[in-house]
Amino acid sequence: MLRKILMTSAIVAIAAFGTFAVYTPSWAVSQPTAMAPVSFADLADKLQPTVVNISSTQKLDADTQQAPEMPEFPEGSPFEDFFNDYMKRHQDQMQAVPATSLGSGFIIDKDKGYIVTNNHVIKDAQEIRVTLHDNAIVNASVVGKDEKTDIALLQADLKSHDVSSAVLGDSDAMRVGDWVIAIGNPFGLGGTVTAGIVSARKRDINAGPYDDFIQTDASINRGNSGGPMFNLKGEVIGINTAIFSPSGGSVGIGFAIPSAITKSVIDQLVKYGKTRRGWLGVRIQSVTDEIAESLSLGKPRGALVASLTGTGPAEKAGIKAGDIIIEFDGKPVADMRALPKLVAETEIGKAVPLTVWRDGKETKLSVTVGELEVAEEKGLIEKQDTPEPSKPEYGEMVPELGIKLMALNPDIRSQFSLPSDVTGLVVMDVGGDTDAARKGLTEGDVIVELNQTAVKTMADVKKAVADAKAANKSTVLMLVNRQGDIQFIAVKLAAAAKPAPDPKDPSPAPAAPDQPATPPVPEAAKP
Template identity: 55%
Template sequence: MPPSANGPAAPPGGTTQRITQRIVAFAVLVALLALPSGVWARTAPETFADLAEQLLPSVVNISTTQTVEGNAGIELPTLPPGSPFEEFFKEFLDKNQPRAQKRKATSLGSGFIVDDKGHVVTNNHVIQDADEITIILQDETRLPATIVGRDSKTDMAVLKVDPGKAKLPAVKFGDSDAIRVGDWVIAIGNPFGFGGTVTSGIISARGRDINAGPYDDFLQTDAPINRGNSGGPIFDLAGEVIGIATAIFSPSGGSIGIGFAIPANSARPVIQQLIEHGEVKRGWLGVRIQSVNEEIAEALGLKEPVGALVAGVIPGGPAEKAKIKDGDVILEFDGKPITQMRRLPRLVADTEVGKVVPLKVWRDGKEISLKVEVAVLDEHEEKAANTTKAPEKAMGSESIAGLGLSVAGIDDKARERFDLPDDAKGVVITSIDPAGPAADQSLHPGDLIVELGQEEVKSPAELAEKVKVAKESGRKSVLLLVEGQGGLRFVAIRLPAKG
């Protein structure tokens, strides 16, 4: 067709469609690139080979030898109870049983090099009670190791080897706080003695408490780790250590995809102190604390159950000097929010001794600011934190219907019946209504109610009056300070509706 007199012919329909598609595709690409980086899902790497090749020389096998007494011996056959042969076999075995002999037992674990001076990090349980420790490098070089320091509370240990003229490749620590659930990780270790084993997986969870110690804050991973992996590193995709393999959950003893690692940010200060001092000096606040549940939060006027409730202040400790009181809720420590009670001990322990730290505390329905100088924790102070002064004299006995319990004054009869100390104060619980509101609060006869609403209780009549006032004022619950076998603790009891 000849060109139009008014200009060139329009392009074919197919060309116009392709141009439109490209414009739309470009616009979509621009829009996607404008999204926050967190929106993009990280795809699995094609291979971990380059990363493994780079990191393997920094991971070591740890072989320990321990001298133990014992022998295989001869076992007594299984006999029916009262069998006449029982004494015969027992006498025979006593005469012919070989004498106990000393023998050497070996065990294996993992570790990793942290500097060019020959320091190696592992778990304390890997080298505990060992008489001899040998570090085995990737090239099978065997080096005797000595213990620089160890810490049973975090299950960490630092060893030292003399590398001679050899250069030891050290790893770098990453930021474990930045690792997210779902991020890829690789584990390298010595499972069942098969050294230099690399496995991969993701971070399955954070902040796990597995009751291994007072500072539990484990990363959970599904990267297969087994016996022998203990003490080995968990790496992120940047090749930095973000965790130290420590434990597995397994009914069979083998990996089922639930492994736990000490976060690097928790391990790093411990390792540094062990290298510098051979021991760990932890911060100490001098308080006994407990969790804040919904009832306690409501009784204290908190919008949500957060923070650490101070159930006791150790006399002469940093908290007492900082004017922290029983019943305070610590909401923030050194600028870090206390979302859960168990977060506070870890933060305090990791704080430099002597440092003055700002606190935010909830008291009398409002937030106040304090400052505390962190002291050093020692065994005596740690034990004191788990004990309390025994809680004056009161009289009479009364059933407190609003609480679902009965109490009595502290007299000689009560002291004898419940084995109370001479300086006990408050009122003593004599019975608890199984259908009452106190029944679900783990209270027991013999426990002492020392305070209600952070005011002293001196007699059953006074306790009953305080409960009555709380009900008439529309309070939904009351907060008791109770002294039991476990020491002082706060208990919130929901009051029955008025009617």
């Protein structure tokens, strides 16, 4: 599992730090036959004063603590009263117990006292203490923090101490195979130095919307969280944040937040005390091969707009559900995860050009970027829970799609809690061995569009399917409303069953021994 390398203890211990050293591209060019350094000692000596250990204290409320379980006694047993009295005394005596988190950090400005670490190291902290290289212990306060990237900026009085400031380097210049070193506090063992290489770049470990981690095999463990990763120039090119480990210890797979992200976040925390990210106001999804084919896009690329968020920037710019955003502010959008990063880095209030794929061709638009944090405060990007509807008993089967549909009526709206403004046809059943089931369609989903055409009746559905077959398309693109969550799903068309021969028609129907004239209704897919 992926674990944030945070160490928790009941005792305050010296927090650690983490660093990695790496060969930069310029070294690779100037020294094409460069070997591994004989020693990292000089570099470690130079960098030690920039790294700090961090301990943060949180108080656990008494009602969150685990009380002893009450033994079971026979009815009327004298021990029952005894243990009842004991439990009452125990509950009264329980106090808020402090817990301590241990992590690492690094100084970026000695004069101003700025220290960078992971947000999870100081989360919910009531007291933060920083141990410096000269063994002095100082209190620190939080300047700002960003949960989305797991970065926090602290401030402490460092002027009179024997410490130095680290320099943020260029993480984009790092290459796979470059050397890195780590100086940290794994398991409370302060001053531990390890070395390794950049194993991979741009790793997405599903930790957040802006994942772009540097992977390393340098040994980092619990307690290294928030420590810096250095290149061989002594520049910080990453913040150690997570490890992949089945045991909790290092197995040579660690992850660091690139300095390119760190610089942007820290600049905003210094200036505003919080982050200010660009916001577009769209819900997006990946463009699969099937979706690309159904929209005549060719190779999958870009981010598919599933729905718009209120009266956000996207709606004002004329972006529509079903558009594929393939270029933003002059930069190509390679895939779905690329777009949030591009938008987040854009100046708020800036008008930028973007290109969408719509109706089989490129369309140029301009959008004025909003602020993500403001949208969050207004609740414009809140998730909705999806209740599980009961299984209905009626509807008309669409064999090519493998689903049973029914037009909306008051009873159906009531059964599935569908608002009056929702239009389309509701899914009443899904065939077990169908592409619709494999794509996650379930009872209660509302099919709003087929192939970007609104459908409200079974006639609309049949026409859309027929049009797709006539155009030799193997998939149909559905716009699905799942209790307010809008998304596109591309479903492969199955061969429709041959109709049973009309007894009044003397001409024989073509034989189809492998397919019944009237296909049975498939079993419902499990939700």
